[in-house]
Amino acid sequence: MDSLETSGLPLIPRRSRPLSRYAGLKPGTTTVLQRWLAGWLRRSWLVLVLLSLWEIAPQAGWIDSTFLPPLSDVLAAGWGLALNGQLYDNVTASLFRMLSGFAIAVVLIIPLGLAIGRYARLGEACNQLIEVLRNTAPLALLPVFILLLGIGEVAKVTMVFYSCAWPLLLNTIAAVKQVDPLLIKSGRTMGATPVQLFTRVILPAASPTIFVGIRLASASAVLVLVASEMVGAKAGLGYMIIYDQYSFLIPQMYFGILAITAIGLLLNYTLEAIEGRATRWKAPQGNV
Structure with a gap:
């Protein structure tokens, strides 16, 4: 790479490959999955908060873990x-x-x-x-x-x-x-x-x-x-x-x-x- 720079030849930027090519997915599939995941998170964030509290509360001692385990x-x-x-x-x-x-x-x-x-x-x-x-x-x-x-x-x-x-x-x-x-x-x-x-x-x-x-x-x-x-x-x-x-x-x-x-x-x-x-x-x- 140093030799190319010193020779004065222009560097050709390497085009980034979409994530779908590395995952073996069809083009556009990654975008669909991202939209689906974003929509699911938008609809389910309260459920995720509740599950997180369920995990944290017994371990923090807020609730007796004998009756509500993490x-x-x-x-x-x-x-x-x-x-x-x-x-x-x-x-x-x-x-x-x-x-x-x-x-x-x-x-x-x-x-x-x-x-x-x-x-x-x-x-x-x-x-x-x-x-x-x-x-x-x-x-x-x-x-x-x-x-x-x-x-x-x-x-x-x-x-x-x-x-x-x-x-x-x-x-x-x-x-x-x-x-x-x-x-x-x-x-x-x-x-x-x-x-x-x-x-x-x-x-x-x-x-x-x-x-x-x-x-x-x-x-x-x-x-x-x-x-x-x-x-x-x-x-x-x-x-x-x-x-x-x-x-x-x-x-x-x-x-x-x-x-x-x-x-x-x-x-x-x-x-x-x-x-x-x-x-x-x-x-x-x-x-x-």
């Missing part, structure tokens, strides 16, 4: 559960019960809600029964389900199904009733058959509110599942949490809570993605 200890305990297979067994047991009850509710309750919302006479016939059952808390019926169905998988799946049914049913009925009558009138004017009117007008217009019910039902499924596993189960995250509490395995208990939270978030994000694809016709919020 986050690093909780994650280390979770890693130990993953290595010995307990985490996998409990997560798979909970996922099977939750997804089974949730899927059965979606398949059976949404068509029922569409029918009740569409046909006024059917709605009048079912209204009183719906009001009585939906105001009966699922957790209050837990002993009844155990007495009738035992402590096996059927009782837990039925509990999840029951808790999911009412958010799904009520939101589906409301979605059908709230469809703009002008849309239905326009469809009839254009010669749409009853089946076409339902599939191409009513169902698309009602789908955003139906998805609200689906997401509420998923939250109810997680809540009721954990409660049912705490009462009568030999596997599952709810069972793991209550067992670790009784055994004073506090880090494992907190990790079980984190695992349930992660499953709930993952299910919610998945449903949001499905909703976005199913309602692509809908204008984004904030647009006029």
Whole structure:
């Protein structure tokens, strides 16, 4: 380099290579990742602050670490559960019960809600029964389900199904009733058959509110599942949490809570993605 400078030859500046070339990524991918990371940090900074406080407070002596261990200890305990297979067994047991009850509710309750919302006479016939059952808390019926169905998988799946049914049913009925009558009138004017009117007008217009019910039902499924596993189960995250509490395995208990939270978030994000694809016709919020 010194010889080039002394010879008077101009130095050609070396163009810097983008980070994506060193990482083996396509050009432009790094920018997309940076934008996604910046957006995620902007939305999640309060969560990161809370997790940082969780780590710092027990170590600084602000909180007794016996009852609230640092986050690093909780994650280390979770890693130990993953290595010995307990985490996998409990997560798979909970996922099977939750997804089974949730899927059965979606398949059976949404068509029922569409029918009740569409046909006024059917709605009048079912209204009183719906009001009585939906105001009966699922957790209050837990002993009844155990007495009738035992402590096996059927009782837990039925509990999840029951808790999911009412958010799904009520939101589906409301979605059908709230469809703009002008849309239905326009469809009839254009010669749409009853089946076409339902599939191409009513169902698309009602789908955003139906998805609200689906997401509420998923939250109810997680809540009721954990409660049912705490009462009568030999596997599952709810069972793991209550067992670790009784055994004073506090880090494992907190990790079980984190695992349930992660499953709930993952299910919610998945449903949001499905909703976005199913309602692509809908204008984004904030647009006029």
